[in-house]
Amino acid sequence: MNAKKLAGEKAVEFIKDGMIVGLGTGSTVHWSILKLGELVKQSLTIKGVPTSKQTEQLAKELGIPLVNMSSIEQIDITIDGADEANPEFELIKGGGGALLREKMVASISKRMIVVMDETKYVAHLGKFPLPVEITQFGWEMTSKQVSTLGCEPKLRVENNLSFITDNGNYILDCHFGEILDAKRLNEELNMIPGVVENGLFVNIADTMVIGNSDGHVEIIHK
Numbered sequence: 565m566n567a568k569k570l571a572g573e574k575a576v577e578f579i580k581d582g583m584i585v586g587l588g589t590g591s592t593v594h595w596s597i598l599k600l601g602e603l604v605k606q607s608l609t610i611k612g613v614p615t616s617k618q619t620e621q622l623a624k625e626l627g628i629p630l631v632n633m634s635s636i637e638q639i640d641i642t643i644d645g646a647d648e649a650n651p652e653f654e655l656i657k658g659g660g661g662a663l664l665r666e667k668m669v670a671s672i673s674k675r676m677i678v679v680m681d682e683t684k685y686v687a688h689l690g691k692f693p694l695p696v697e698i699t700q701f702g703w704e705m706t707s708k709q710v711s712t713l714g715c716e717p718k719l720r721v722e723n724n725l726s727f728i729t730d731n732g733n734y735i736l737d738c739h740f741g742e743i744l745d746a747k748r749l750n751e752e753l754n755m756i757p758g759v760v761e762n763g764l765f766v767n768i769a770d771t772m773v774i775g776n777s778d779g780h781v782e783i784i785h786k
């Protein structure tokens with residue numbers, strides 16, 4: 565059983581006619597977007613707010629009408645994946661590099677539904693290195709300052725080149741070990757000049773849809 569597909573498709577059951585829907589990024593929410601595309605072709609009327617260029621392109625190909633963030637006040641529901649989630653509904657996101665737009669979209673959503681397979685649901689965050697988006701300008705200095713919080717930041721590289729986000733920034737992947745105070749680390753990271761945003765989502769998600777390889781789907785509400 566494809567656990568990501570199970571979770572991704574299940575989450576779409578929360579979407580109702582007329583909603584503005586935040587469209588996350590990644591291989592799990594991909595299934596949600598495909599399903600939404602199918603439903604839109606039938607009769608569902610929604611407007612999507614994409615969290616990355618990749619998602620924007622997919623939504624356009626599927627005929628999902630899109631709306632610009634700047635022309636709306638609020639999003640009804642955002643569906644997005646996560647790299648890790650704990651029972652406190654705290655997340656690490658940004659494995660795909662879309663964390664800034666993902667956090668902006670989720671932060672104006674009445675509800676954020678996280679879709680994942682069971683391997684992402686963990687007791688403590690921190691096995692997955694925390695992505696931190698930083699400006700290209702002065703990145704070495706920013707990296708040094710991030711390291712003082714207790715990690716060895718690694719500049720993300722793709723195809724032998726520095727990875728560049730949709731916003732023109734770099735990503736540091738930061739292994740902090742077990743993150744016991746996500747709220748504090750989130751605040752401390754974002755206080756560093758040069759840090760644009762980090763992948764910790766605290767007090768944002770309210771529903772988790774977890775697909776299991778044995779075929780069952782668990783839905784947990786905050």
Ligand SMILES: O=C(CO)[C@H](O)[C@H](O)COP(=O)(O)O
Nearest residue numbers: 590591592645658659660662
């Ligand atoms: O945060 C993300 C992208 O920035 C993704 O949601 C996260 O990496 C999970 O991806 P996937 O569903 O492919 O495992």
